[in-house]
Amino acid sequence: MLRTILWFSYFWLYVIALQPTLLKVTRLDNIGETTEHDRITAKTARKWALSLLKLAGVTVSVTGQEKIAGQSPVLFVSNHQGNFDIPILLGHIDQPKAFIAKIELLKLPMIRTWMKHMKCVFIDRTNARQSLKVINQAADYLKEGYSMVIFPEGTRSKSRNLGEFKAGSLKLAAKAGVPIVPIAIDGSYKIMEQNGFRIKPAHVKITVFDPIATVGLSKEETAKLPEKVRGIIQQALI
Numbered sequence: 001m002l003r004t005i006l007w008f009s010y011f012w013l014y015v016i017a018l019q020p021t022l023l024k025v026t027r028l029d030n031i032g033e034t035t036e037h038d039r040i041t042a043k044t045a046r047k048w049a050l051s052l053l054k055l056a057g058v059t060v061s062v063t064g065q066e067k068i069a070g071q072s073p074v075l076f077v078s079n080h081q082g083n084f085d086i087p088i089l090l091g092h093i094d095q096p097k098a099f100i101a102k103i104e105l106l107k108l109p110m111i112r113t114w115m116k117h118m119k120c121v122f123i124d125r126t127n128a129r130q131s132l133k134v135i136n137q138a139a140d141y142l143k144e145g146y147s148m149v150i151f152p153e154g155t156r157s158k159s160r161n162l163g164e165f166k167a168g169s170l171k172l173a174a175k176a177g178v179p180i181v182p183i184a185i186d187g188s189y190k191i192m193e194q195n196g197f198r199i200k201p202a203h204v205k206i207t208v209f210d211p212i213a214t215v216g217l218s219k220e221e222t223a224k225l226p227e228k229v230r231g232i233i234q235q236a237l238i
């Protein structure tokens with residue numbers, strides 16, 4: 001319990017301490033200094049994520065990182081085992097990235113501002129019109145050169161079980177004409193969800209699979225992408 005209290009205290013104190021940096025990236029954004037804005041934002045997010053993992057006692061091993069060398073932008077498609085998946089991917093996938101996140105994260109002050117600077121979008125899965133608008137925005141960001149992460153299960157599995165991927169959840173990759181990179185996360189649920197939301201040390205394995213081209217796919221092939229990518233990710237969870 002002490003580790004959990006210390007972790008959440010550190011989480012918010014770190015965010016508060018980043019206020020001068022947040023003001024800086026906001027100013028850079030306002031004056032159109034996009035390259036420097038994106039560099040500082042990505043560097044800050046990665047450093048913060050790694051510090052959170054270290055304090056939680058989380059170790060991470062990554063297989064297949066070389067498969068995305070020089071690949072940008074891409075749509076990273078990952079399973080979703082627990083709350084630590086975002087800092088795990090931020091800290092250990094060596095490429096700046098934004099997330100297609102649940103709309104509830106907009107309730108977190110300062111966090112939401114950083115996520116917007118990262119080009120994250122916030123989806124309300126109960127609102128079809130809003131969801132379509134957000135997916136279109138994510139596709140636009142991909143076209144602009146920003147890699148995105150989507151969790152097509154739509155919610156945390158809280159286990160090694162792999163849920164169904166939402167139909168059409170990967171169409172934005174084809175819409176933007178970027179590759180899909182499947183990622184399997186194995187073990188992140190052991191950090192919090194397995195322990196009644198108390199934080200405990202754990203080892204997490206990440207497997208990065210070969211990119212899947214989306215240019216030139218037929219409608220039928222595009223429709224089969226969720227099933228295809230799910231099958232690939234499942235291989236690492238057997």
